[in-house]
Amino acid sequence: MARDVKKVVLAYSGGLDTSVILKWLQTTYGCEVVTFTADLGQGEELTPAREKALLLGIKPENIFIEDVREEFVRDYVFPMFRANALYEGQYLLGTSIARPLIAKKQIEIARRVGADAVSHGATGKGNDQVRFELGYYALEPEITVIAPWREWDLTSRTRLLEFAEAHQIPIAKDKRGEAPFSVDANLLHSSSEGKVLEDPAEDAPDYVYQRTLSPEAAPDVATLVEIGFQQGDAVSIDGELLSPATLLTRLNELGRANGIGRLDLVENRFVGMKSRGIYETPGGTILLAAHRGIESITLDRGAAHLKDELMPRYAELIYNGFWFAPEREMLQAAIDHSQRFVTGTVKVKLYKGNATVVGRESPYSLYNQDLVTFEEGAVAYDHRDAAGFIKLNALRLRTYGARARKIPD
Known part of the structure; x- marks a missing residue:
């Protein structure tokens, strides 16, 4: 001391x-x-x-x-x-x-x-x-x-x-x-832990939830919301440009009303123990669904899959407190680079605890309807090319399978 x-x-x-x-x-x-x-x-x-x-x-x-x-x-x-x-x-x-x-x-x-x-x-x-x-x-x-x-x-x-x-x-x-439980809250979420929540086998009492209606009590009619993105960040709701905090506040209101964003989690703390927490992240849950929606048409497959591989490490760094560490900054640079063309709008349907993407469009979309259509497309795609593609990818499997046949029963 x-x-x-x-x-x-x-x-x-x-x-x-x-x-x-x-x-x-x-x-x-x-x-x-x-x-x-x-x-x-x-x-x-x-x-x-x-x-x-x-x-x-x-x-x-x-x-x-x-x-x-x-x-x-x-x-x-x-x-x-x-x-x-x-x-x-x-x-x-x-x-x-x-x-x-x-x-x-x-x-x-x-x-x-x-x-x-x-x-x-x-x-x-x-x-x-x-x-x-x-x-x-x-x-x-x-x-x-x-x-x-x-x-x-x-x-x-x-x-x-x-x-x-x-x-x-x-x-x-x-x-x-x-106090029956402890609470930490900010604009992104509320977290409730301890006391009445310590037994993970017991349901959380209804009074623990502070930021969301229960999905059962949410409206019987879905809410549609359109979220605009610019280089990976949400910038508008239903065409109205909003500051970051104002936008998240608006999404929180929409999420609350539709019972979205509840999580009952037993997690592994960095200090070594497991803990049970009740989290409510209404706006963030909508934002995550929408962001993945716009990425689905603007990110190349390789970049998207690499991002998904890097994400658990990035999330663990934040959870453990390494925001200012060089490895987090390195990952952030790669992530930010991937967002250059993540621009466009996403329609999300909010209904009784669910945030479901129902539409997405972008001036930088990689989605090509002529390529995927079951009808004759304008873009040349020779189905016969697939045979060589499959054979090359099957080469090592055929070699492996041939060896396996030599093993005596």
Whole structure:
């Protein structure tokens, strides 16, 4: 534990945990605390975070609250969706992709105010501690990192509440009882974990779901939406040009109303354990379907298949916290190169939990109807050429089969 810290930038939400951390940093390290609160579209009023920080003795000039929604979607979410990234084939990485942005902002503020340390409220069992700290060290190699959950003895909710009361930290009435599960949210998704969700054999209670109607309660009539793409990024809905954050917000609304984007997942954490989470990613689920739809007519087969091979590695890097690693940047360069002609529009039908592509068109389409038609096409395609193609591809199989016949029964 480094005791000579003079000023620390804390990732601060204004909730019980980070408020206790704020006071703990002051009392344990005797240092000046600077708070950073990011508006990532989590749907919470951030003014109380400022008021609470002031109440806990933070100077006004040391309170930073920033709306980063556009930057989040433009520079983090959209690059990730160009790759169609899914961790373990299902998870759209909503929590993972927010951490490098928060870490980057903390380091920027630390440089601005002359802080020599940064701190976060992630626990010692989860992935977020890794994601935050890998980001810190990548951007500022000599920074001091304080992770209270790995240092203090406040290991129960009772101890946290006792500390809060002893130091006159305001506690909302609804925060005094044990929360039935924990929630992390941003513009891309909400994540619910712990407590009532810890037994993977038990159905998640209905009250866990916050961002989507149940598919059963969704309308009985389908919704059609047309999404426009420019070089791999969504730029419009039904012909209306929208900023990245506004577009994702609109897709979230459409997804919510149609019960789209629910996921009940048992995943493998980077730290070695399995965990069960309930994820809701309504707009992202629609966006993924649409992006794959436009790629289906604009990407060459070889490029498309290579992208699908690279994707699990890319997704794992983001999940594990290596956003700023050179291998992620190398993969991003290849992915971005593949998106040069991924431009056009996709029609998606939304119906009771499903987002189904029903139409796609692009000025750069590689789809040639004359080639695939069952009728006589204008483009020359000699069916007899297939015989040689098949024979060449069968050569090694015939050789292998001939050898197999020599093996005695």
